[in-house]
Amino acid sequence: MKADLLAAIGGADLARLEDIRVFALGKSGRVTALLKTLGGMSPEERQAKGPVIHGLREAVTEALASRKASLEREALDARLAGETLDMTLPADVPASGTVHPVSQVMDELAEIFADLGFAVATGPEIETDWYNFTALNIPETHPARAMHDTFYVDPTSTEREIVDQWAKAPPMVLRTHTSPVQIRAMQAAGGDTPIRIIAPGRTYRSDSDATHTPMFHQVEGLVIDKGITLGHLKWTLETFLKAFFERDDIVLRLRPSYFPFTEPSAEVDVGYSIVNDKRVIGGSGGGNGGGWMEVLGSGMVHRKVIAAGGYDPDQWQGFAFGCGIDRLAMLKYGMDDLRAFFDGDVRWLKHYGFSGLDVPTLSGGVGA
Structure with missing residues (x-):
């Protein structure tokens, strides 16, 4: 599951990234469901599987945040490269009061x-x-x-x-x-x-x-x-x-x-x-x-x-x-x-x- 989720995150755009987050970490998500099973395990079983499940959640959460930041940075760079600011244009003069x-x-x-x-x-x-x-x-x-x-x-x-x-x-x-x-x-x-x-x-x-x-x-x-x-x-x-x-x-x-x-x-x-x-x-x-x-x-x-x-x-x-x-x-x-x-x-x-x-x-x- 970890390998599949990280691969999907690595190739997703911003819209698809949100779908993956809901699929994995939403209220009914796959990772969320695994976290809910910890309550029914025995102490020995929880001690063995708990770190693995929590590690999965942290890895997916970190991958989502990293991918989102990377995509937003790429979008900003593309916008800055495509837009120009003409400094020769006159500035808008704001409305001001006058002395009677x-x-x-x-x-x-x-x-x-x-x-x-x-x-x-x-x-x-x-x-x-x-x-x-x-x-x-x-x-x-x-x-x-x-x-x-x-x-x-x-x-x-x-x-x-x-x-x-x-x-x-x-x-x-x-x-x-x-x-x-x-x-x-x-x-x-x-x-x-x-x-x-x-x-x-x-x-x-x-x-x-x-x-x-x-x-x-x-x-x-x-x-x-x-x-x-x-x-x-x-x-x-x-x-x-x-x-x-x-x-x-x-x-x-x-x-x-x-x-x-x-x-x-x-x-x-x-x-x-x-x-x-x-x-x-x-x-x-x-x-x-x-x-x-x-x-x-x-x-x-x-x-x-x-x-x-x-x-x-x-x-x-x-x-x-x-x-x-x-x-x-x-x-x-x-x-x-x-x-x-x-x-x-x-x-x-x-x-x-x-x-x-x-x-x-x-x-x-x-x-x-």
Whole structure:
């Protein structure tokens, strides 16, 4: 039996090898049947025949394993000899995410203003009426409240105790600007420390069209110190815009305007030129078919706002400015519809987003 089985194993292929294994070592196999007879033998007989039967099983098991390994090695060698790998073919690029233009611009703003000594400050998106309006010189009867199209947060429960508690609490709103962060930053500073911050973040207003969305992103800047003038404000904005648009020919125009939290207030226009029938930021703003484009609101911080933040307005002055981050992204990177920023269309994001390998940086600093 041993000679017959080893001969069969030596000439078998992989499929036949499995049949031989079942024939010899399976539950009803020939070798298995011999092993079962050991239980009925006498001790003397078992001592004589046991080693022979166990030796048969081990020889067959070893021959099966050796033959299988040999056949698999031959199959692999044949496959390697028949297949080739073309190293000149381009590798498949795996799908990867992209950086949203808003996130990219936020990073650029933080980098530019860090070079100017500004820190980044944040605050809650659900604010009290006092922080969002009253502390910013917008009392309940002020007409400027109508300019903000505010979302008020209403109680969601009809339980009596919750309604009573809501009636005692100050009105809550989705912040209409990031200006409340200015008040919180002044309060945190204690009324006796210079402040230089920017406050980027989400804001909310009930408005929706090609250039407005109910939720949008805004950045505001605040400087509080002694001896601050409009000249400091203009230099800061001019330096910022030159670094952001990466052009030295940025020209600004400050137009008198009105904001309840600044006095005097100014809208900031930047000059643009016409290049290949498209508006490009930079240039004189008046000649060669160019013009002016509004990009920022700014002004000297109102005395009442300084006082609400805990500072003495007779000792401390400051300036503030604000603009839409989404609008800055549109101007710099060529988008024409704000609503697409929030549609969640992957095709749009692949077109306008930034991959991890080609995200533009402003590492050269504001003086570059």
